[in-house]
Amino acid sequence: MESMMMSAFSLNHTFKLRPSSTPINYRPSLSCLRLKAQQSGTTDGTTTDVSSSDSKVDVTDFKVRNSQEEISATQGIKIRRRPPTGPPTHYVGPFQFRLQNEGNTPRNILEEIVWNKDVEVAQMKSKKPLHTLSKVIKEAPPTKDFIGALKASYSRTGMPALIAEVKKASPSRGVIREDFDPVEIAKAYEKGGAACLSVLTDAKYFQGSFENLEAIRKSGVTCPLLCKEFIVDAWQLYYARAKGADAVLLIAAVLQDLDIKYMTKICKLIGLTALVEVHDENEMDRILAIDGIELIGINNRNLETFEVDISNTKKLLEGERGDKIRQKNIIVVGESGLFTPDDVSYVQEAGVKAILVGESIVKQKDPTKGIAELFGKDISA
Numbered sequence: 001m002e003s004m005m006m007s008a009f010s011l012n013h014t015f016k017l018r019p020s021s022t023p024i025n026y027r028p029s030l031s032c033l034r035l036k037a038q039q040s041g042t043t044d045g046t047t048t049d050v051s052s053s054d055s056k057v058d059v060t061d062f063k064v065r066n067s068q069e070e071i072s073a074t075q076g077i078k079i080r081r082r083p084p085t086g087p088p089t090h091y092v093g094p095f096q097f098r099l100q101n102e103g104n105t106p107r108n109i110l111e112e113i114v115w116n117k118d119v120e121v122a123q124m125k126s127k128k129p130l131h132t133l134s135k136v137i138k139e140a141p142p143t144k145d146f147i148g149a150l151k152a153s154y155s156r157t158g159m160p161a162l163i164a165e166v167k168k169a170s171p172s173r174g175v176i177r178e179d180f181d182p183v184e185i186a187k188a189y190e191k192g193g194a195a196c197l198s199v200l201t202d203a204k205y206f207q208g209s210f211e212n213l214e215a216i217r218k219s220g221v222t223c224p225l226l227c228k229e230f231i232v233d234a235w236q237l238y239y240a241r242a243k244g245a246d247a248v249l250l251i252a253a254v255l256q257d258l259d260i261k262y263m264t265k266i267c268k269l270i271g272l273t274a275l276v277e278v279h280d281e282n283e284m285d286r287i288l289a290i291d292g293i294e295l296i297g298i299n300n301r302n303l304e305t306f307e308v309d310i311s312n313t314k315k316l317l318e319g320e321r322g323d324k325i326r327q328k329n330i331i332v333v334g335e336s337g338l339f340t341p342d343d344v345s346y347v348q349e350a351g352v353k354a355i356l357v358g359e360s361i362v363k364q365k366d367p368t369k370g371i372a373e374l375f376g377k378d379i380s381a
């Protein structure tokens, strides 16, 4: 079973589910590929071309999507990874219309981001297939120790290690910093004592880019870099690594348990640290049940509603969950909505060893000073 799943990531397996006119956002996900291989009777995950009969394809595709929804439901995942009913198309003469309905309209911003990402990744993948990325990665310098940097900073300062976010804009805040120079900001963060940096690479919703990530990596900044993306496909892990990332974000609200399990394995294989992000008790319990997780982020922002509440970090670290985290030696990162030294103390008392901060420091004219203000002291020395 295990080898079959790993082989689903391999390049040589192309899945031809529909004729080429099919919208790309209906390509099967990582998990779909696994199911597909099972359903077509292959034991090694290799391709079965089922395109010879369209109706057979539609039924299989429908079953696969339904199975995925069932798995997500049993895990309490509300985010639908792609539009469940597909975009209905209507033709009037030469014109094609798409009508909005419950099945093809995202329910919230996170769902919208993920649906867009699915399309974007399919396009990027066709331009840079995995074998090309594998070659780049083989030649690339080794990654930097993300967790090591967090631990070293915590020991040095006695305060949560800072993952400082290079963030120009966001869906909840719009443009946060107009005069945005990613390299300058990254250098200012490093000077101010940041242990690691988080670089947003999503263009559509955050005005970020992989060019920013690459530019920061090549600028002489030595902090380990987190590629802050919406990962929906294992290919993105290779892409992030090829572009200079040392760590990636895996969002539990989006990914099923098995995806998280195998993506963290791939991360280890290619030298990346996985920061697994949770927002509620159910997501925390799911992640604590997976072996090998070393770094968990608790997001204080509800990505479906934008509501920010830093007591979320405390809530998820109380009682048995906190005990389990300590037993497993997992480092916890408090994420979002941290603006003052009191906020930092609050999440530190709750049990975090690191914090991920964007808005409050990136919007300061001098982000180096912004860090000192956030901590209430200079943490650079």
Ligand SMILES: O=C(O)c1ccccc1NCC(=O)[C@H](O)[C@H](O)COP(=O)(O)O
Pocket: 109, 110, 165, 167, 170, 171, 172, 173, 299, 301, 303, 306, 335, 336, 337, 338, 356, 357, 358, 359, 360
């Ligand atoms: O920031 C948003 O509006 C947002 C919306 C939808 C999905 C993700 C979003 N943000 C990602 C983050 O969690 C933050 O960038 C990060 O934790 C830093 O938060 P902050 O310090 O509040 O800028």
